[in-house]
Amino acid sequence: MVAPDLDVLFCGINPSLLSAARGHHFARPGNRFWPALHLAGLTPRRLAPEEDRELPRYGLGVTNLVDRPTRTAAELAPEELRDGVAALEELVARYRPRVVAVLGITAWRLATGRARAGWGRQDHRLGGARTWVLPNPSGLNAHHQLPDLARLYGRLREPPG
Template structure:
């Protein structure tokens, strides 16, 4: 069975609790996308945004970041397009609300360290509520943020989880597209 047809069992999901998955990262990326934390599904498969119904991969494609929709198992191909993926909190949980504010704040410090080391042009945190907690910005909204992380433009995108009913795929892709336009126009200006 390939990783694209693998469907974790309940036991697999339970065993994935607190598991970490590696970052997909390299120096000088156009955009480093930063999720909240891996789902149990992602923890079981080892792939970012792997849960069926997550709209990260379709939004990337529709927004023009990738020429076709990648599957979670193809996450390493992001690097060919100058893109990467990490998470604020590395451990897998069933729900993001299982994370503490302290973990999110630690994640913001880790993200800053990654930015210093890898120098992405832009960082996009996917999940405004997590961003607000991690960076102590309770009034933050989706879109560009007034501050940078190191030299990287900081952007907040809606959470692509299928549970986020506020953003359907066209709206989600439109927000991703705004980031792509900014990055293509030289985000550091």
């Protein structure tokens, strides 16, 4: 779900086994991506995973760092994540989203070698786009609740500054 000149391109780590089987992003029932987008004011209603092709209509897109589905992202090798960042850079340079939002700090740190990277806007631009690192919406990530995700995701449309 990538199109030219998006406001925000969300980048998950990799598809879950269920998402891969269904052919839609963030398809696991406990995933909070879709409700977070709506609560953040990024979509006019809560979309279902089967509606992921509708995202560009709202200036949004979604992709993954790694295409290989796994039960958990911890199953990915650091090399896969690094290769994923290189591919993401090419994708971003080609489609020119305003912002790239990587959903997962551990994956970002491993993929970029920035072991001390924190949450939020990054100094590092990716393919020319402003880059943010935000919490992963997986139900396995209990550190951030839905209201936190919605608040953080909503900041993506704020003007730079």
